[in-house]
Amino acid sequence: xxxxxxxxxxxxxxxxxxxxxxxxxxxxxxxxxxxxxxxxxxxxxxxxxxxxxxxxxxxxxxxxxxxxxxxxxxxxxxxxxxxxxxxxxxxxxxxxxxxxxxxxxxxxxxxxxxxxxxxxxxxxxxxxxxxxxxxxxxxxxxxxxxxxxxxxxxxxxxxxxxxxxxxxxxxxxxxxxxxxxxxxxxxxxxxxxxxxxxxxxxxxxxxxxxxxxxxxxxxxxxxxxxxxxxxxxxxxxxxxxxxxx
Amino acid sequence: xxxxxxxxxxxxxxxxxxxxxxxxxxxxxxxxxxxxxxxxxxxxxxxxxxxxxxxxxxxxxxxxxxxxxxxxxxxxxxxxxxxxxxxxxxxxxxxxxxxxxxxxxxxxxxxxxxxxxxxxxxxxxxxxxxxxxxxxxxxxxxxxxxxxxxxxxxxxxxxxxxxxxxxxxxxxxxxxxxxxxxxxxxxxxxxxxxxxxxxxxxxxxxxxxxxxxxxxxxxxxxxxxxxxx
Numbered sequence: 001x002x003x004x005x006x007x008x009x010x011x012x013x014x015x016x017x018x019x020x021x022x023x024x025x026x027x028x029x030x031x032x033x034x035x036x037x038x039x040x041x042x043x044x045x046x047x048x049x050x051x052x053x054x055x056x057x058x059x060x061x062x063x064x065x066x067x068x069x070x071x072x073x074x075x076x077x078x079x080x081x082x083x084x085x086x087x088x089x090x091x092x093x094x095x096x097x098x099x100x101x102x103x104x105x106x107x108x109x110x111x112x113x114x115x116x117x118x119x120x121x122x123x124x125x126x127x128x129x130x131x132x133x134x135x136x137x138x139x140x141x142x143x144x145x146x147x148x149x150x151x152x153x154x155x156x157x158x159x160x161x162x163x164x165x166x167x168x169x170x171x172x173x174x175x176x177x178x179x180x181x182x183x184x185x186x187x188x189x190x191x192x193x194x195x196x197x198x199x200x201x202x203x204x205x206x207x208x209x210x211x212x213x214x215x216x217x218x219x220x221x222x223x224x225x226x227x228x229x230x231x232x233x234x235x236x237x238x239x240x241x242x243x244x245x
Numbered sequence: 246x247x248x249x250x251x252x253x254x255x256x257x258x259x260x261x262x263x264x265x266x267x268x269x270x271x272x273x274x275x276x277x278x279x280x281x282x283x284x285x286x287x288x289x290x291x292x293x294x295x296x297x298x299x300x301x302x303x304x305x306x307x308x309x310x311x312x313x314x315x316x317x318x319x320x321x322x323x324x325x326x327x328x329x330x331x332x333x334x335x336x337x338x339x340x341x342x343x344x345x346x347x348x349x350x351x352x353x354x355x356x357x358x359x360x361x362x363x364x365x366x367x368x369x370x371x372x373x374x375x376x377x378x379x380x381x382x383x384x385x386x387x388x389x390x391x392x393x394x395x396x397x398x399x400x401x402x403x404x405x406x407x408x409x410x411x412x413x414x415x416x417x418x419x420x421x422x423x424x425x426x427x428x429x430x431x432x433x434x435x436x437x438x439x440x441x442x443x444x445x446x447x448x449x450x451x452x453x454x455x456x457x458x459x460x461x462x463x464x465x466x467x468x469x470x471x472x473x474x
């Protein structure tokens with residue numbers, strides 16, 4: 001990590017290129033090759049973006065939770081590993097916010113056409129909004145807290161958020177639901193037509209690879225920031241040790 | 246047993262501090278009263294009894310939530326004076342006893358506010374309760390504990406942050422939303438008698454589950470937060 005080798009750099013570029021290629025193929029499949037939706041027409045094509053990103057946006061909070069647990073575990077045992085875990089936690093929280101924002105925005109566009117309203121206080125929409133709020137508040141805490149303890153506090157908040165998410169999901173499901181049932185595993189009539197599958201899976205793969213690209217990019221950036229900070233702290237200590245003339 | 250004694254000691258200390266100044270309770274009482282008056286002016290509750298019944302559960306909890314946020318910030322700030330908090334960290338008693346004592350004290354303060362406020366609320370809003378009013382004696386403490394336990398924890402978490410007054414609601418509100426939903430639904434259900442008793446029962450059970458889960462996490466993680474350096 002400290003020395004970004006040429007190999008690592010070319011692997012990163014290769015991965016980025018794969019993401020672009022897969023997304024382009026997915027775009028072609030979703031917009032040009034797949035027949036229009038029987039009920040919704042061309043508007044239904046937003047499905048190939050909304051649903052894959054929604055599925056992925058539920059994945060990043062788990063990564064954040066795991067990284068936060070790792071941070072708390074290593075905090076006093078191995079501070080350097082803990083810092084790496086913390087960088088990963090920030091990166092995954094930010095990607096989670098980005099993905100869930102896209103879900104909310106694309107869902108609003110779709111809802112305006114399909115339901116006639118931008119927003120409904122329905123179960124799935126509300127729980128996604130609360131997920132978004134939780135991780136925005138996580139990022140707020142990181143911004144507000146003083147250096148040196150911000151990571152620990154953020155890791156604690158991440159555990160709270162991870163515990164809160166299933167509770168939110170259950171309580172809101174009990175409250176009300178207007179959004180259609182899950183496409184996969186949502187009952188006997190769930191699942192999608194065969195003609196839709198290629199576009200769906202190309203986009204799911206493409207956005208997953210893209211998510212990993214921005215996650216690792218943000219991770220590398222955060223590591224650089226941490227190393228620069230350590231370097232500055234070290235220099236300050238060395239300067240204070242010099243004997244005054 | 247010793248643990249319980251530590252908790253009671255901390256509780257005793259907090260109650261005595263509050264008894265000498267009475268800052269939090271007076272502040273909260275007046276704040277909640279003001280919120281009730283503001284909502285009363287905004288909605289004209291006396292003329293529309295049905296609407297009032299439907300919205301007053303929400304208003305009551307929003308008022309209590311905001312009032313407890315103002316008081317919770319103070320409850321840790323008074324430990325900062327004269328480095329009391331550093332002394333607490335060095336004390337041999339478990340850190341979670343300190344937390345539990347303070348959370349119980351805050352709970353008592355908010356309950357006192359509720360006890361004074363409930364009659365005023367009923368008078369000002371011309372409220373005629375249709376459901377079983379005794380259920381409120383279960384819902385109010387459970388809901389209060391849900392707000393106070395997380396609030397005390399997050400107030401401690403934001404204690405050394407740059408602008409802690411702002412940070413507490415930003416952290417507390419998203420985490421408490423499921424509890425807020427449960428207590429508002431249960432209270433409204435009791436006030437309007439629209440929900441049947443099984444539904445109210447489920448909301449109360451959810452609230453209880455939320456309380457148990459978050460009390461456990463708070464107790465487990467408090468030491469980490471107190472010594473987060």
